[in-house]
Amino acid sequence: MADVVHLSSWFPVLLVLAISVGMVVLLTFLSWLLGPKRMTAIKAEAFECGSESSGSARQRFGVKFYVVALLFVVFDVEAVFLYPWAVQFKELSWYGLATMSGFLFTLAMGLIYVWKKGALEWE
Template identity: 55%
Template sequence: MEFNFATALVFILLGLVFSGGVLFLSWLIRPSRPAQFKGIAYECGEQPVGSPWVKFNVRFYVVALIFVIFDVEVVLLYPWATAFKSLGLFAFVEMLVFLGLLFLGLAYVWKRGDLEWVKPDPAITGPGQRPSVPDAGAGEVTGL
């Protein structure tokens, strides 16, 4: 089957011209009313308290990245599982290699301690020692 690339190119160019034209037209006809309150953070209708620039812990990024990796694994695993009978032994071995590599990566991340939320500080604890984490008593409310 022969594919006419000129048709696809025309559609891509028309899409770019249309979207660029709409953006330019909206920039051209928009009202320009600068105001003091447009630059501040919106906090559900309340007056903002403190700075909106908050540093997030890098551990959130690591957990999110690991989640995305294993989520993509499920996305790749589902079509393979639905067509398992027709694919044969070669596809089964390939999927085992894929899963093995993912679990090796998980073991590596686990061994490095990237899955631990409270990491030991080498300056405070010696090598091989775990940090002491304060335990909240039963029914005790912490952080107030």
């Protein structure tokens, strides 16, 4: 009898799993059934943001594009670290302030270095 009780506790999990698998199968079948069947030149044409495509898809981007993107990610992650620190500011006390000051100092030095190297100059 204990095995029946134990298995009944898994019923909601198995129900959600069955529903999700059923949805995947149903939606895949419906997209195949209702989807376009004939490929035309207009459908095969590349389209992005409402603009006609221009140039080659193999065009190289400058390194500065990637540097700016990487810097954005770094400083976005900084904001992610600052929020929980600000919420727990009183509980962390002086140790938290010293740790975050070191973190911000390191980021500031990195920003100054990148600025001096001219990576933020857009041409």
